[in-house]
Amino acid sequence: MLHDVDPFIGTAATSLPPASGLAATWWSPKPQVGNTHPGATSPLGMVSACAYSGAYPTGYGRYAKSTEGVPEEMLESLQASGFTHFQQSGTGAIRKYYNYVRVTPMVQPLDDLGEAWPLQDETAAAGYYAATLDTGIRCELTVGEKAAVHRYTFPASSSARLVLDLSCGGLAIEHGRTVPLRAHVESLGHGRAQGTVVMEGVPLSVYVEVHSPNWRQMLWYDRRLVEGGTRLDFDSIRQTTLRPFGLLFMGRALAGQAVEVRLGFSLRGCDQARENLRRECGEGEQSFDDVRTRTSARWADHLDRVRVDGGTPARRTVLTTALYHSLIKPCFGDDESPFWPASGPFAFDVCTMWDIYKTQIPLMMAITPDRAADLLESLIRVCEEEGNFPIGYRMARGADRFFRQASALAHTALADGHAAGIGDLDWSWALVHMEADLRRLYGEDFFEHGVAYPISHTLDLAYAHQCTARIARALGDKRLADELEARSRLWVNAFDSSTGLLRDSEFYEGGKWNYSFRLLHDMRARITMAGGDDAFVAMLDAFFGFGAGPVTQPGRRPSPTTMAAGYALNRFEGLNNEPDMEAPWAYHYAxxxxxxxxxxxxxxxxxxxxxxxxLPGNDDSGGLSSWYVWASLGLFPVAGQSLFLVNTPAFSRAALRVAGGEFVIETTGHRDTPIGADGAETTPPTQYVQSATLNGRPCETTHISAADVYRGGVLHVELGPEPSPWGRSARPPSLSDCRPEATRA
Structure with missing residues (x-):
């Protein structure tokens, strides 16, 4: 599957064929751009590397900051002023953009540093990126987990240069720059150097080796060489006092001469950065191809954990690339936390739980359970150190709590992790922090009044109480479990029983219709509140545009009138909005x-x-791509409830490599997407589940347990061209199936 990955998917404004049918009724107000980058990455690794233009939000590309509609272009063409490390992936306004340690190959004077050159002949694969600057320099990048290797092939030049700018950070947009607070750079001679820059409270250290025989190496400051100097120290840097600084390697280049730059990174000092480089690159002088081969093998192993049969080449490319995007973030730096001294996992770029907890974390639990356990341990450690479970966590001092987005989402992932039995976490330790976290921020209002505003936080907190109750009950603390479960029933306070929708409130991206169809822990009571199955289905039909006409999407710089008219539709926003991701599966419960x-x-x-x-919108750190993977498999994880909903698979057969071996989804009666006369895909007719078996036994319900998936087995789905009675009567479980009905507080 490695050859099916296209890292360029999602790097430009959305450009899809005009939708027809049901999809034409959906309205997408959020930015219509994937916001991904094609740079070199390693599966869930700490380091990435890519061409740097300063554009939003990854540092790659041509776009300015955009919050709605078609993104505006900041640059007329693709260009780069060098190649940086640490990039976001598919995020929006995350407010921290990295792009540290810029490496610039030049045949111009140092005064031209910062100039951008057009990019030509771009190519990319999993773990590899290459492009040619219009100066004639061919530039290639690859990475390991904690190291990067660059290879630059120069034209003939009497004065070729490699310039490392350690002061670089952020983006070339308003309020997008990151300025180092303190810095130390040291030239060690013989093509070796090291340095540490403190960026937003994090000491990022780098150890550098440049294999360029007979080239001079010097320090520079404010684009001037520091003759004879071996150290630069900056005890205090401010926006107004920052002048660029770094290292320069300079000498004669023969036509076609390749120069390698090897960089080891660490958040715990230069010595550890050097060891990280040694561990990944060894002692050899020509390591680029070796590192690329090892990283490619790691990608091949990870991508092989989801395999499909059938489907068109286009669908296989989209699926494999979606899986690739799902495994770039979060970043893991084992034994690298700069905030606590203990060894163990350190996860950052959880950007954010709101984006990834429904789809991406369940995918990690299925196919990378060890890393999922590491993520949970890291989140618990953050809570212990900083007092809160974060909603977002990046490589910066202090958890980015994104408190407006949501509350207590880590509890959902922890409940799934406990049910799956992943890792060797101390669950008593985890439960202490989970319970305490429920009282923080909006949780205090929920605890005192049974409701929290914005009203979506009431749903978050009620759900988190239920997730925490599951762990408490499993650990034998019945008193705590009963208390938490009682509060979990207060989700009813978020709804207006006269409309069956959420109460009027402010909402983070979307409106009350978008948030009203979340998969709660008591969907039976939720549907009863809406007036029963038929009334609930009618509400869903209106939301999803059944029977409605096509809508016009917002373009570039949409007017307030256009946006207001779109929001007034109260319509499904496609997959360009996180609250809508799970809504299609609400029908299962009705x-x-x-x-x-x-x-x-x-x-x-x-x-x-x-x-x-x-991509239809921001990939959201892999959350959107993970949705595509699950939807293609015909499964959807109900995060926090340890179950999967079953739907029509998009491929005739699929297999997940899981902890228990292999979980296979196979079909009878599957029809691949038809191909038109011009070779393009045409609209496929919907195929419906007629019946299903799990490990040879009839599966009358529309759900299976997560344990069934994780232990391995075979789900066989029979498909047909018309809806069937399957799933009409047997419903996924709800809290009130075995407990008293939810009552208003």
Whole structure:
């Protein structure tokens, strides 16, 4: 599957065929761009490397900051002033953009540092990126988990240069720059150097080796060489006093001469950065190809954990690239936490739990359970050190809590992790922090009044109480479990029983319709509140645009009138908005899995494609791509409840490599997407589940347990062209199935 990865998918503004049918009724107000980058990455590794233009939000590309509609272009063409390390992936306004330690190959004077040159002949693969600057320098990048290797092939030049700018950080947009607070740079001679820059409270150290025989090496400051100097120290740097600084390697280059730059990174000092480089690159002088080969092998292993049969080449490319994007973040730096001295996992770029907890973390638990356990341990450690479970966590001092987005989402992942039995976490330790965290921020209002505003936080906190109750009950603390479960029933306070929708409130991206169809822990009571199955399905039908006409999408710089008219539709926003990601599966709880099949089929067909514009919106650190993976498999994880909903698979057969071996989803009656006369895909008719078996036994329900998936087995799904009785009567579990009905506080 490695050859199916296209890292350029999502790097440009959305450019998909005009939707037809159901998908044409959806409205997408959020930025219509994937915001990914094509740079070199390692699966869930600490370091990435990519061409740097300063554009939003990864440092790669041509776009300015955009919050709605079609993104505006900041640059007329692709260009780069060098190649940086640490990039976000598919995020929006994350407010921290990295792009540290810029390496610039030059045949111009140092005074031209910062000039950008057009990029030509770009190529990329998993673990590899290359482009040619219009100066004639061919530039290649690869990375390991904690190291990067660059290879630059120069034209003939009497004065070729490699310039390392250690002061670089952030983006070339308003308020996008990151300025070092303190710095130390030291030239060690013989092509070796090291330095530490403190960026937003984090000491990022780098150890550098440049293999360029007979080249001079010098320090520079403010674009002037520091003759004879071997150290630069800056005890205090401010926005107004910052002048660029770094290292320069200079000498004669023959035509076609390749020069390698090897960089080891650490958050715990230069010595550890040097050891990280040694561990990944060894002692050899020509390490680029070796590192690239090892990283490619790691990607091949990870991508092989989800395999599919059938499907068109385009669908296989989109699926494999979605899996690739799902495994770039979070970043893991084992034994690298700069905030606590203990060894163990340190995870950052959790950007954010709001984006990834429904889809990406469950995917990690299925196919990378060791890393999922490391993520949970790291989140618990952050809570212990800083007093809160973060909603977002980046490589910066202090958890970015993103408190407006949501509350207590880590509890959902912890409940799934406990049920799955991953790792060797001290769950009593975890439970202490989970319970305490429920009282923080909006949690205090929920505890005192049974409701919290913005009203979506009431749903978050009620759900988190239920997740925490599951762990407490499993650990034998019945008193605490009963108390938490009682509070989990207060989700009813978020709803207006006269409308069956959430109460009026402010909402983070979206409105009350977008948030009203979340998969709660008591969907039976939720549907009863809406007036029963038929009334609930009618509400869903209106939300998803069944029977509605096509809508016009917002373009570049949409007017307030255009946006207000779109929001007034109260319509599904496709997959360009996180609250809507799980809504198609709400039909399962009302006995209409056929509707889910129609919606997912429309989304897979019209909201994803090949090419740079192949994503409908921000990839959200892999959350959107993970949705595509699950939807293609015909499964959807109900995060926090340790179960999967079953739907029509997009491929005739798929296999997940899980802890217990292999979980296979196979079909009878599957039809691949048809191909038109011009070779393009045409609209596939929806296929519906007729019946299912799990390990040879009839599966009458529309769900299976997560344990069934993790232990391995075979789910066989029979498909047909018309809806069937399957799933009409048997519903996924709800809290009130075995407990008293939810009552208003």
């Amino acid at each position: 006995g209409r899995p056929d509707r889910t099949a129609e919606l997912v089929n429309a989304a897979l067909t019209w909201q994803f494609g090949t090419g740079a514009g192949g």
